[in-house]
Amino acid sequence: MNDAAVWILPAALVVVFVLLIIIAQLSSRLKKWKERATELEHNIEVSSAVAAHPKKPHERLVGVVINVSKEDADEVVRLVEAGCSAAGMPEPLIMASSVEDPGYLMTRRALEAGCDVVIAAGGDGTIRAVASELAGTDVALGVLPLGTGNLFARNIGLPYQDIAACVDEALHGQPHKVDTLQLSLERPGGRKDHEVSLVIAGGGLDAEVMEDTRDVLKQRAGWLAYGEAGLRHIMGSRKTITIQLDDGDPSTVRVRSVLLANCGSLQAGIELVPTALFDDGHMDAVLLTPRHAWDWARILAKTTMRFSSEIPMMTVRQAVRGRIRMEEPLPFQIDGDAVGEVISVKAEVAPLSLIVNGVQRATLDKPDD
Template sequence: MMAGSRIAIVWNPSKTSREDLERALPASAADAEVSWHETSPDDPGQGAAGEALAAGAAVVVAAGGDGTVRAVAERLAQDDAAELAIVPLGTGNLLARNLGVPINDLRGALTRAFEGPSRALDLGWITTEVDGAATRQAFAVLAGIGIDAHMIVETDDDLKSKVGWLAYVESLGRALRATEVVQMAIALDGATPEQAEGHTLIVGNCGTLQGGIALLPDADPSDGELDLLLLSAEGIGQWLDTLRSFIWDNGIRRLFSRHERAESADTATHARVGRVSVELSEPRVLEVDGDDLGETSSFTVEVQPAAVRVR
């Protein structure tokens, strides 16, 4: 870090304190100009990141959960003036996990922010209408409908604060019961819409979940594409087929084969896209990087390649 470089720290006060962050700053922070910007319930990070850019920050550190990181990245993607760094303090910390940022290590993550190299990071942008209001939001990890969205809705907040991401496991059974197959029309990269059905549709920029689960085995956050997964399994037999697809076809067997792309199965369809438009026959809850946006009947997702540089 060059002397006099400006670094802004955007932190979520519900996740940490400025004092804890200050104590964890690396020695190299002494050579930088550090400014502090606090998020609020009304501003999860976009406004604070805008303040940081206005102050001339070369790097903006997002200290919080996936929602804080998403909000800061969304703002930086609209202004190519600063790099993003992450101090993961949330339940999932999915972007940090996919990028190899230290988890549960304030000093390690802050050292990356002040001293680490940077790489290009794609973002996805989702356009939809919720409760009669049009919205366009960015995501760094995953967006979609179905099991993942229901897990977020069904997860107990008190349990999540006590046991972290394991709270999502507790909610999985209720999420499965709440998830029903829906008819949909899917248009990939501007092609004619095709009819399909499924209970879960995920479009992702990153593919690895907690516990090292590779939900989207082809996903690369810097390849200029998004990865799509459509699940349609119903009943034990079909779910076993889905598990076989993940564990064997796109897991163990792939380690010893030359398959460059994830293989689809009868109950699990994989694709890589730059843009996808979805029309649902019935409204479904839409999830974006762990946030429940509400119910929608249609949405469009497109990639912004190399939207930000991240340390």
């Protein structure tokens, strides 16, 4: 074998290796280009929604749906009126929610009046009611968090402890489209209700806690009151459900809690479902199946320490739609509000169906690393 022949094979291997590296780099760049194109398309959609009403400040009408039972209600009204006046906007349309209606009718009135943004001032229940009416429209939602948990405000990165800053974001913040989770609840008597979730809906332990948290304790201790209720209910019995996600096969599981998450952050910086993003077009279905205290300890360690590895007693799966059937009626909650017992739930993500002003943690707007 001559010298040229000896070097042909190694040289060929080097060439192949270099080509593989080039292909890998091109593939990586192509992936980033595709992701960037998706981001640009998303931004164009938002810009188009905003450009559909190219109004000057004196032509922009602001609606406010406020829970007047909240301690800061009067101050919020003053701040919104002052903000509108300073910007040269008309006097805002202020409407109070009620125990019977947390904001649905008031939001419809704001839409009929031609409001360009409707501000929800209250807890997550008020925000959810307003969002339910605004989803699918080109009218933006403004968020003024006055509740105990303020979960939606936390998840989108609003400075929820600074109401004046939240007012500024609601009036002038950059609009961003987020997903909504459309729910169909079937009751034990056969009645079906349509609901919308922005944060987390679920049945089992979480609903029991929301239903049994003492109002007096919430007023004194804030969100820590949920912990007191949780300790009283955590060791309850598991329930049998059958869940089907997208076109997958149904599976029957005994759970202590089943969650459908549009967002994943809770109070105290706890990332219950880190993969749940409010603008990714998916929901995260979470099955909690602990059998004893040690299982709960592992769940607690995973969520508080933010371990990425899966554990068998807490499974998370992403889907666009899903259906849950309960073997027996199960208490259910939506974004922290107990909504009674259900025997089945249908859920489907409505991607980028709601415009929200002042989103600070827009996942689709993050630049490439």
